[in-house]
Amino acid sequence: MVSAKDCDELHQKAFHWAATQGDGQIPTFGVRANDPYKYLSGMPGEHESEAIPGTLPRGQNSPRQVRFGLYAEQLTGSAFVSPRSAHKSSWVYRMRPAVSHKGFSEITVNEDYESCFLPVNPKTHISPTQLAWLPFDIPTDGPVDFSQGLKTLAGSGDPSLREGIATHIFVCNTSMVRKCFVNLDGEFLIVAQQGRLDIQTEFGWLYVQPGEIAVIQRGIRFSVGTPDGATRGYILEIWGSNFELPDLGPIGGYGLANSRDFLVPEAYYEIDNEPNYELIYKVGGKFFKSTQDHSPYDVIAWHGNYVPYKYDLTKFVNIGSISVDHIDPSIFCVLTAKSRDPNAPLADFLIFSPRWDVASNTYRPPYYHRNVASELMGLIYGQYGGRSDAFLPGGASFETGMTPHGVAYEEFKAASADVPPEMRISPGSIAFMFESSRAFSIAEFAWTVDKLHFHDPTMWDDLVNNFTSHLDEVKRLTDGKWEHGVNAR
Numbered sequence: 001m002v003s004a005k006d007c008d009e010l011h012q013k014a015f016h017w018a019a020t021q022g023d024g025q026i027p028t029f030g031v032r033a034n035d036p037y038k039y040l041s042g043m044p045g046e047h048e049s050e051a052i053p054g055t056l057p058r059g060q061n062s063p064r065q066v067r068f069g070l071y072a073e074q075l076t077g078s079a080f081v082s083p084r085s086a087h088k089s090s091w092v093y094r095m096r097p098a099v100s101h102k103g104f105s106e107i108t109v110n111e112d113y114e115s116c117f118l119p120v121n122p123k124t125h126i127s128p129t130q131l132a133w134l135p136f137d138i139p140t141d142g143p144v145d146f147s148q149g150l151k152t153l154a155g156s157g158d159p160s161l162r163e164g165i166a167t168h169i170f171v172c173n174t175s176m177v178r179k180c181f182v183n184l185d186g187e188f189l190i191v192a193q194q195g196r197l198d199i200q201t202e203f204g205w206l207y208v209q210p211g212e213i214a215v216i217q218r219g220i221r222f223s224v225g226t227p228d229g230a231t232r233g234y235i236l237e238i239w240g241s242n243f244e245l246p247d248l249g250p251i252g253g254y255g256l257a258n259s260r261d262f263l264v265p266e267a268y269y270e271i272d273n274e275p276n277y278e279l280i281y282k283v284g285g286k287f288f289k290s291t292q293d294h295s296p297y298d299v300i301a302w303h304g305n306y307v308p309y310k311y312d313l314t315k316f317v318n319i320g321s322i323s324v325d326h327i328d329p330s331i332f333c334v335l336t337a338k339s340r341d342p343n344a345p346l347a348d349f350l351i352f353s354p355r356w357d358v359a360s361n362t363y364r365p366p367y368y369h370r371n372v373a374s375e376l377m378g379l380i381y382g383q384y385g386g387r388s389d390a391f392l393p394g395g396a397s398f399e400t401g402m403t404p405h406g407v408a409y410e411e412f413k414a415a416s417a418d419v420p421p422e423m424r425i426s427p428g429s430i431a432f433m434f435e436s437s438r439a440f441s442i443a444e445f446a447w448t449v450d451k452l453h454f455h456d457p458t459m460w461d462d463l464v465n466n467f468t469s470h471l472d473e474v475k476r477l478t479d480g481k482w483e484h485g486v487n488a489r
Helices: 004-012 410-418 445-450 467-475
Strands: 040-041 046-050 072-076 089-093 105-107 131-133 150-158 163-172 179-183 186-194 197-201 204-208 212-216 221-225 231-239 262-263 277-283 287-294 299-304 309-312 332-339 347-352 356-358 374-381 395-399 422-426 432-434 441-443 452-455
Touching: 046 105, 046 262, 072 277, 150 395, 150 445, 163 432, 186 374, 197 212, 204 212, 204 262, 204 309, 212 277, 231 347, 231 432, 441 445, 445 452
Parallel strands: 179 277
Antiparallel strands: 040 262, 046 299, 072 089, 089 299, 105 287, 131 395, 131 452, 150 163, 150 441, 163 231, 179 221, 186 212, 186 231, 197 204, 197 221, 212 309, 262 309, 277 287, 332 347, 347 432, 356 422, 374 395, 374 432
């Protein structure tokens, strides 16, 4: 197997996934060379998988007797009466049903997780100031697994309202051993940043490396292994919605993230009948513990469309202007989640990866702007120059809706003066954005952690008023009718 280091280097240097395919001179491959698993291809539609052939019932879902004495169990992720196009459910055939457990007790997993962003919560903070965080430290003073290393940055709403969003980072250094996590509140979009994630789910395995993402739906049990030890990443959590591909409109049938490039796990089971297998449940932002005397990963076969999946961000097909001007950043959307407002999404996941910039007669850097979206950015690897301050892999940056942002004057002046060539931008880099129509509050951890720094507004002090140097010309153009800077009437 190719080493993780060599594989990372290959894909981080590649302009696009296509650059790894050898121009048709080698057999094509759909996953990175060090990925140990096989997958089903395609954004979760109706998939099926059997670890033992001939196990799935045919023509029905819940027969009187399932082969091998298995139990049929349905996992429904939408209302029973939801439109067929929006219905989410899967059937699993397993050794024991999920109900076989020892009950629940409330526990404290860590103090840095937050889910209530309502004004009544004194542990959240609102500020229009541009915020940024240096890379978050990975613990070194003892074992910390994924469930213990969740730390909340910002969010909006509350899971009990069935609409809202939270953004987290996770920092861990050890695998979850005979322990799984269950999010009963919503859906996790997991962004690997440092270290590989070996994720076991009820539906099978996902191997997620820096530059890849995974989506784990509400209620699905999973465990995170950390084969590289020190591990860090980001999470976008949504309540009351599901991630889906954005509509393409006039783009047509293909582009951005193509459905066929999403990968779904194949069925895998393990036999573990030892006592005290630990399950950590999250519900209403609180944590509960349960135990059972068998592994939760005992599914022999499954079918349905409510299934975890992963996606390699280097496969994203960038789209941009081939004449003049910038296109709005919505063209970088990988996944979206609907809100109750038909005109504004609950969440968008956008990436900024290697691409061409060829727009002529155009100011190339990100233009100065204000918009209604709350924007939390992170950097997976490489460098990204579109932020208002220092921006490093493993850190983050945040701007609330309608807060102005843009580059310093030196960059503006250079970009305005020079005629840029057609060029590749963001080489060897992937940055991302968690974007929402909702106003974010900052969690206590993010507000008090020593990694927080406020953007220095003096970086914009040099934005000179160029207009006043042209007043003589303006007076000529207005026939001298100029009074106190206002065109006299």
